[in-house]
Amino acid sequence: MSLIELSGIQRTFQLGDSIVHALRDIDLTIEAGEYVAMMGPSGSGKSTMLNLLGLLDRPNAGTYRLEGRDVTTLSLEEQAHIRSERIGFVFQSFHLVPRLTAAANIDLPLMLAGIAPSERHRRVQQALQEYGLTERAHHRPDQLSGGQRQRVAIARATVMHPAVILADEPTGNLDRATGEEVIHLLEALNTQQGVTLIIVTHDQSLGARARRQLVMEDGAIARDSAGITP
Amino acid sequence: MRLADTLRFARDAASGTPLRTGLLVLSMAIGVGAVIILTALGDGARRYVVGEFSSIGTNLVIVLPGRSETRGFNPANLITSTPRDITLEDAQALLRVPGVVRHAPIVIGTAEVNAMGRLRQSMLVGTNRDFLSIRNLKLAQGRFISADVLGRGPAEIVLGAIVRQELFGNENPLGKTVRVGGRRLRVVGVLAEGGQGMGMTTGELLILPAATVQAMLNTNTLFRILIEARSREQLQEVKAGVLKKMIQRHEGEEDVTVITQDAVLETFDKILRVLTLGVAGIAAVSLAVAGILVMNVMLVSVTQRTAEIGLLKALGATARTLRNAFLFEAGMLSLLGGVAGILLGHLGAAILRSFYPTFPAYPPHWAVLAGLGTALGSGLIFGVMPAKRAARLDAVIALGKR
Numbered sequence: 019m020s021l022i023e024l025s026g027i028q029r030t031f032q033l034g035d036s037i038v039h040a041l042r043d044i045d046l047t048i049e050a051g052e053y054v055a056m057m058g059p060s061g062s063g064k065s066t067m068l069n070l071l072g073l074l075d076r077p078n079a080g081t082y083r084l085e086g087r088d089v090t091t092l093s094l095e096e097q098a099h100i101r102s103e104r105i106g107f108v109f110q111s112f113h114l115v116p117r118l119t120a121a122a123n124i125d126l127p128l129m130l131a132g133i134a135p136s137e138r139h140r141r142v143q144q145a146l147q148e149y150g151l152t153e154r155a156h157h158r159p160d161q162l163s164g165g166q167r168q169r170v171a172i173a174r175a176t177v178m179h180p181a182v183i184l185a186d187e188p189t190g191n192l193d194r195a196t197g198e199e200v201i202h203l204l205e206a207l208n209t210q211q212g213v214t215l216i217i218v219t220h221d222q223s224l225g226a227r228a229r230r231q232l233v234m235e236d237g238a239i240a241r242d243s244a245g246i247t248p
Numbered sequence: 249m250r251l252a253d254t255l256r257f258a259r260d261a262a263s264g265t266p267l268r269t270g271l272l273v274l275s276m277a278i279g280v281g282a283v284i285i286l287t288a289l290g291d292g293a294r295r296y297v298v299g300e301f302s303s304i305g306t307n308l309v310i311v312l313p314g315r316s317e318t319r320g321f322n323p324a325n326l327i328t329s330t331p332r333d334i335t336l337e338d339a340q341a342l343l344r345v346p347g348v349v350r351h352a353p354i355v356i357g358t359a360e361v362n363a364m365g366r367l368r369q370s371m372l373v374g375t376n377r378d379f380l381s382i383r384n385l386k387l388a389q390g391r392f393i394s395a396d397v398l399g400r401g402p403a404e405i406v407l408g409a410i411v412r413q414e415l416f417g418n419e420n421p422l423g424k425t426v427r428v429g430g431r432r433l434r435v436v437g438v439l440a441e442g443g444q445g446m447g448m449t450t451g452e453l454l455i456l457p458a459a460t461v462q463a464m465l466n467t468n469t470l471f472r473i474l475i476e477a478r479s480r481e482q483l484q485e486v487k488a489g490v491l492k493k494m495i496q497r498h499e500g501e502e503d504v505t506v507i508t509q510d511a512v513l514e515t516f517d518k519i520l521r522v523l524t525l526g527v528a529g530i531a532a533v534s535l536a537v538a539g540i541l542v543m544n545v546m547l548v549s550v551t552q553r554t555a556e557i558g559l560l561k562a563l564g565a566t567a568r569t570l571r572n573a574f575l576f577e578a579g580m581l582s583l584l585g586g587v588a589g590i591l592l593g594h595l596g597a598a599i600l601r602s603f604y605p606t607f608p609a610y611p612p613h614w615a616v617l618a619g620l621g622t623a624l625g626s627g628l629i630f631g632v633m634p635a636k637r638a639a640r641l642d643a644v645i646a647l648g649k650r
Contacts, residue, residue, distance in 0.1 A: 075643075094566070098565060101563070130249050132250050
């Protein structure tokens with residue numbers, strides 16, 4: 019059983035009178051523990067693809083199986099549960115809640131899942147320690163550096179122990195050295211804990227680090243380094 | 249999401265924008281405060297009037313000439329002829345009705361009073377010795393007139409506090425002589441200040457024996473008869489007995505009206521209660537306005553926190569969780585505003601009371617609860633729409649905003 023199986027996925031948007039095909043008939047399989055970079059020019063459909071994989075968006079046609087389960091037909095509520103338990107998001111602009119401290123931001127997914135406070139406290143402390151943020155636990159995002167903010171975001175994405183992490187330009191807002199540091203963290207998750215890592219990026223050198231590259235063009239997969247090019 | 253977490257999350261979200269939250273709470277507080285202060289005023293007026301009437305005595309049965317009372321408490325009733333006069337003899341006969349303890353006939357008129365070279369027009373009340381206790385009046389000086397049940401007695405007079413001050417200044421009036429309508433009367437007592445009731449201030453009254461006043465005015469008519477029943481329970485029995493007796497004495501014709509103090513009280517009580525409800529309703533409009541403000545603030549909040557809502561969805565928040573979080577926030581703000589409003593209202597009522605100590609401006613409990621309830625209710629009702637909007641936001645679009 020593959021982690022992700024897409025078959026015949028189509029996603030169209032209505033833009034005025036014209037219909038834009040953001041994704042055309044995508045077939046894709048990603049195994050558990052893979053490290054995939056998704057590249058391509060703007061408007062090639064990679065963000066739409068990421069949203070679809072993260073169950074934030076629904077395809078117009080096709081089926082999406084996550085861990086063998088068809089998730090396209092699930093209710094919104096069930097999809098929310100899957101996002102909560104199986105998927106972690108890392109965004110380019112971090113998306114931290116500005117009024118909450120680093121610890122509280124990391125706590126968010128645990129709180130939304132309704133986990134008991136003592137268990138949450140333990141897991142947040144552990145995450146803070148793992149990402150070297152213990153000293154910064156009670157700082158708000160605006161008191162943190164860019165690298166620290168992204169570390170908080172990664173801690174938040176992993177605190178529920180998801181099967182897959184979807185990272186959208188995770189280094190886009192960071193300088194080279196900090197970006198490098200963040201990528202190492204994500205790669206460590208992939209190699210040490212076997213978390214499936216899917217990164218969307220413009221950066222060729224960053225894409226080249228992944229074990230598998232997908233290049234998207236005009237809503238279709240133009241090249242797949244795994245050799246299963248359609 | 250756990251309830252405690254939802255509450256904490258809502259609290260943090262609300263305290264994240266102190267100015268907006270503060271203004272919203274303030275507007276809610278003003279609405280609730282207005283309800284409380286206005287009902288305190290209305291209910292205070294009711295209590296004041298009821299209190300005034302009870303000070304006359306609640307075991308009272310009052311006999312008035314004529315079939316029904318339409319002219320109010322007016323000395324003009326004396327001059328206009330009524331079907332048949334009520335006389336002192338009628339009054340005396342009523343003492344034999346079972347349950348009657350005592351009575352005070354009342355004759356009313358105006359006359360010039362003259363003392364120490366000063367002249368004044370004043371209202372005369374002719375009655376007997378029981379008037380003082382039946383009306384619950386207090387004396388400041390001396391004793392009351394000693395006229396018997398028929399209102400006959402020595403030429404004595406009791407002055408109201410204002411009349412006394414105007415005629416005698418700081419001198420002691422006891423034992424002095426005043427001239428009223430050409431007769432000389434000896435001052436035996438002075439009424440205490442502050443008594444009010446039945447449309448007259450006791451300060452301006454002159455109290456004389458009833459027979460004396462009747463002779464002065466050349467009439468044998470009584471203005472009314474106050475009858476005290478032995479107990480409140482016997483009131484209806486006494487009322488019926490008095491009416492029967494009067495009909496019997498007036499050759500089978502029912503030409504008097506017998507009312508109880510209770511009936512008068514009840515009417516005033518009813519009128520003022522409706523009035524209080526009316527003002528409370530007007531004040532509640534400001535609460536509805538505050539409710540709309542809650543909606544507006546929550547809608548702004550949803551718009552400003554679009555990115556956050558998108559993030560929460562990505563992190564696994566269900567639509568229900570989001571809806572609850574926003575609804576709790578609206579409810580929490582309304583509740584806070586309501587509680588602040590209760591404090592504000594009580595403070596306002598306390599200030600009112602300190603300015604007018606005789607006016608019992610205490611907000612009724614129902615108004616406090618209704619104010620709080622309306623605040624919470626309108627906050628929640630008007631919070632539903634923004635909360636639904638937050639829950640329905642498209643995560644992809646919401647995340648795209650920054």
